Amino acid sequence: MVTTLDRRGLLIRAAGLAGLALTPAAWTPALAQARLPDDPFTLGVASGDPAPDGMVLWTRLAPKPLDPDGGMSPAPVAVSWEIAEDPGLKRVVARGETLAVAEAAHSVHVEVAGLKPDRDYWYRFRAGGHASETGRTRTTPAPGAEVSRLRIAYGSCQKYEAGYYGAYPHLVADAPDLVLFLGDYIYEKAASDNGVRRHPPVDATDLATYRQRYGLYKSDPNLRAAHAAAPWMVIWDDHEVSNDYGDDQDRSNPDPAVFLARRAAGYQAYYEHMPLRRRSIPVGPRMLLHRSLDWGRLAQLQFLDTRQYRAHRTCDAIAEGKMIPDCAERRDPERSLLGAAQERWLFDTLDRSQAGWNVLAQQYLMGDLQRLDGRYSNDGWGGYFQTRQRVLERWRDAKVANPVALGGDIHTFFAGDLPLEAGGKPIGSEFVGGSISSLGWKNAELRPVLEHNPNLKFGDGEVRGYGLVELTPKTCSVAFRGLESALVPQSPIRDLARFVVEAGEPGLKTA
Numbered sequence: 001m002v003t004t005l006d007r008r009g010l011l012i013r014a015a016g017l018a019g020l021a022l023t024p025a026a027w028t029p030a031l032a033q034a035r036l037p038d039d040p041f042t043l044g045v046a047s048g049d050p051a052p053d054g055m056v057l058w059t060r061l062a063p064k065p066l067d068p069d070g071g072m073s074p075a076p077v078a079v080s081w082e083i084a085e086d087p088g089l090k091r092v093v094a095r096g097e098t099l100a101v102a103e104a105a106h107s108v109h110v111e112v113a114g115l116k117p118d119r120d121y122w123y124r125f126r127a128g129g130h131a132s133e134t135g136r137t138r139t140t141p142a143p144g145a146e147v148s149r150l151r152i153a154y155g156s157c158q159k160y161e162a163g164y165y166g167a168y169p170h171l172v173a174d175a176p177d178l179v180l181f182l183g184d185y186i187y188e189k190a191a192s193d194n195g196v197r198r199h200p201p202v203d204a205t206d207l208a209t210y211r212q213r214y215g216l217y218k219s220d221p222n223l224r225a226a227h228a229a230a231p232w233m234v235i236w237d238d239h240e241v242s243n244d245y246g247d248d249q250d251r252s253n254p255d256p257a258v259f260l261a262r263r264a265a266g267y268q269a270y271y272e273h274m275p276l277r278r279r280s281i282p283v284g285p286r287m288l289l290h291r292s293l294d295w296g297r298l299a300q301l302q303f304l305d306t307r308q309y310r311a312h313r314t315c316d317a318i319a320e321g322k323m324i325p326d327c328a329e330r331r332d333p334e335r336s337l338l339g340a341a342q343e344r345w346l347f348d349t350l351d352r353s354q355a356g357w358n359v360l361a362q363q364y365l366m367g368d369l370q371r372l373d374g375r376y377s378n379d380g381w382g383g384y385f386q387t388r389q390r391v392l393e394r395w396r397d398a399k400v401a402n403p404v405a406l407g408g409d410i411h412t413f414f415a416g417d418l419p420l421e422a423g424g425k426p427i428g429s430e431f432v433g434g435s436i437s438s439l440g441w442k443n444a445e446l447r448p449v450l451e452h453n454p455n456l457k458f459g460d461g462e463v464r465g466y467g468l469v470e471l472t473p474k475t476c477s478v479a480f481r482g483l484e485s486a487l488v489p490q491s492p493i494r495d496l497a498r499f500v501v502e503a504g505e506p507g508l509k510t511a
């Protein structure tokens, strides 16, 4: 049995966090007596960032999740947790107690260690006389272990107003080992009139309104169930803060100082609602999100943050909106989508990888998507041409085994190959999208664009859903799982398309 911090240590820490002058002896009885009148576990439970010996367990106490304070008083609340080898939580292998404090919206992030590699665990929290639902999670295989299979489900872009989360019950039924969420977990805009559900009446711009937005999204039972079913690895895109932002540059807010205060609030609320490790605790407008995850020798996943460190947009003066011509600045090698430090980290990580598959989990379509008028979106890799070239060159020059990119953002399913120049030999392949609920391209407009960009082998913007990836030492199989409709709460699903990449043979094949 592993017990993390002792109660006295926790109380002292909490007093520091909450700025309290009370001695532990003075307030232990108050905590022990704390009873919450209403169920505080309305936002469910989650786990994430798994390792061979543990993972993060997450919950947030919020009996009234749409209230600015979640319906909690400012006092800290003791939260106990336990993790077991069985779904009935009879064989408990670790337990402990932590404190939920108002400064973190009464969220808790427990980093469990000391578990066995490559197996399922079940966990539960208790607070104020209530118990949470039980979540299922798992550890990753031991470092270097031979692994025969890894099943990953990945999704992105779940605008609450645009549809229901009918994809998630199917994702849960697909029983993934790991779920990736590749950005746009929330959307920040105020309610519009044309959705199937409604946002709050104001844009999310500060801590209270971002927290409220996560409270709304996480009150969806299908999303909650998906978090309780498997460990998640999360990265953000723009809408967790503001549409199309990059670094300190924001379309709706020309003053960088004002925008950075908003970004700090968005990052803080993101951390509070995601199962992230302590290394990701935000410091002002900065938060560390890029990281890698090993699955034995079978696979390594590298997770990118393409928003926080990117160079400012370019060619704006000659652009209409975010669509830019093939201007010289687009190809400026000094401009990076990742920032110099993250690029160095990525290349060092790729150089060291011993994995059979290298999965780049990031926000966008990586390959060329030139519009019929010759323009590119400057919001993703298209606006940072040389960054993509450097990644592809590193894959090639460091002999990175079997690189595959997964992406989101574009609300459209795309499958394609990634050559260094148009028509060249593929170095890797990519599988993008589609979206859980956000609306995408019309296929009639998409078809000629696909023909114009022969690296793209498949596209469909009219179907909502997620991707399912099955890795074995020999193959990477991908299914695009497409809902019949996201405009109703429950919908059948089918495989919209299936692909396979064979180890040692770059380029995707239709399966």
Ligand SMILES: [Fe+2]
Pocket: 157, 158, 183, 184, 239, 409, 410, 411, 438
């Ligand atoms: Fe999106």
